[in-house]
Amino acid sequence: MxxxxxxxxxxxxxxxxxxxxxxxxxxxxxxxxxxxxxxxxxxxxxxxxxxxxxxxxxxxxxxxxxxxxxxxxxxxxxSERGLVRVMREELQASRIALGAVAVRGPGIELELADSTRRSIGGIGAEDLYVIHDADLLQVANELWAAGAEAVALNGQRLVTGSSIACSARLIEVNGVAIASPFLFQAIGDKDKLVSALNIRGGVLDGLRLLEFPVKLTTNDEITIPPLSVTPKHIYAQPVERESKQ
Amino acid sequence: MIAIPFAALVMGFLAVYVLVPPVPPRWADYVAIAIIAGLDAFVGAARNWLERRFDEAIFISGFFVNMALAALLAFFGDKLGVDLYLAVVVALGIRIFNNLGRTRALLVTARLEARRAGMPASSD
Structure with a gap:
């Protein structure tokens, strides 16, 4: 081969x-x-x-x-008096967070109402021009995110555990029915709050697009009322912490 | 003499391994299937050689064209969303296996015949 x-x-x-x-x-x-x-x-x-x-x-x-x-x-x-003072301060901070006391300070006021525009017709189309619970939730969320220290909606203080829910044609805040126009009050850094609400593509942008009347003002002296009903804790019990160190 | 192709295999491997940058991952499947096709041509050639009907033109053309076709088929399968890749692997796998078996049988037969003839087995 x-x-x-x-x-x-x-x-x-x-x-x-x-x-x-x-x-x-x-x-x-x-x-x-x-x-x-x-x-x-x-x-x-x-x-x-x-x-x-x-x-x-x-x-x-x-x-x-x-x-x-x-x-x-x-x-x-x-000194017993000093201890009392410190504890009172802490109690005060907790009360503000809980909404147990009225608070005052600089902040913003936001007025929202149902749109002046009416739908041309069609079932369900008018829902587009009505403020919904979701819109209010979004505003509240935006306020908290911007560092608001106290927020109220139509005089109802918003705290942890507050709800904004839809019930028929009304909106319930903390179990109290409210209707348009809606007034948000928030205490916090005014500039921050305003710019957070006016953010491009944000909730107010969307509402203005559909011709909802939106009035946003700043105020150096806003008073926010306390929670009308203090929440009861029936089921939740504090855990006793043993502090042995 | 057989050392030259073997050396070529090793050199080709090393040259590409060292010099050529790695291919993008989605090409890896096509390269793999081309290798399978090349292996098939190789085993087929070995069988043909033993059956004394080896032809270098068929070998060369079969090697390159089958490689390209196998990769192309897998590619079209990907484009169509059909796993033609698997069809190629199965078809080629069966062929390689058949040819290997046939090659082994031929080798064993050749050895047995050589022994019966009272001659030491020679490998061409």
Whole structure:
């Protein structure tokens, strides 16, 4: 077969080069693929680590704050009157958060009403020109997000546990039925609140587009009433924490 | 003599492995299927060689054209949303297996015949 060797040697060599090359490509890219997956896992782990470290930092700060508070209590414990003052301050902060007291401060007032535009017809089409519970929820959410410290809607203080729900043609806030026009009052950084509400594509933008009358004013002296009914806690009981350290 | 193609295989592998950047992942399937087609041509050639009807023109054309066709078929399958890729793998896999079996049978037969003739088995 030696004489006939030439006629297969060349094609076989050519084919072998190509086949080897393709194997090279494949092995190389498979290896790359595996490395990519490892990289992805690594970045996920790095993300977890960063988050955990941030949480740890937060908790350290919290611990520091609590220690300082404890020190303050101990310091004030010497004089009974001092302790009372500190506790009253804390009670006051809790009361504001709970809506148990009326509060006063700079903020904004936002008046909303159903649209002046009437639908041309069609069942359900007029719903487009009526303020819905979802619109009010969105406004309230926007206010909280912008750092509002106290919010009221038509005189109903909004606190944790407050609800804005639709009931027939009316809207119930904290179980009290209200109707258009709606008046939001919020205490907080005026500029922040205004710009948060007026954000492009935000809730007010959408309402103005449909010709809802929207009146947004700032005020240096807004008074927000307390919650009319203090919420009762029937089911939730505080957990007694044993402070042995 | 057989060392030259083998060296070519290794050199081709190393050259591409070192020099060519990795292909994008969605091409990897097509390269894989082209390799399968190349392997099929290779095994087919081995069988033809033993059956004494090897032809380098058929080998070369079969190698390159089948490679391209297999990859193309898989590509069209992807475009159509049909897993033609699998069809190619199955078809080629069966062929490679058949040809390998046939090659083995031919080799064993040749060896047995050589022994019966009282001659040491020779490999061409």
């Amino acid at each position: 030696k004489s006939g060797a030439r006629h297969w040697l060349l094609p076989l060599t050519a084919v072998c080069i190509v086949l080897g090359g393709m194997l090279g490509i494949q092995v190389r890219s498979q290896k790359e693929r595996g490395e990519m997956q490892v990289g992805r896992q690594t970045s996920a782990l790095v993300g977890m680590l960063t988050r955990t470290e941030a949480q740890l930092e937060q908790q350290r700060e919290e611990t520091g704050r609590l220690r300082a508070l404890l020190a303050q209590y101990e310091e004030e414990a010497a």
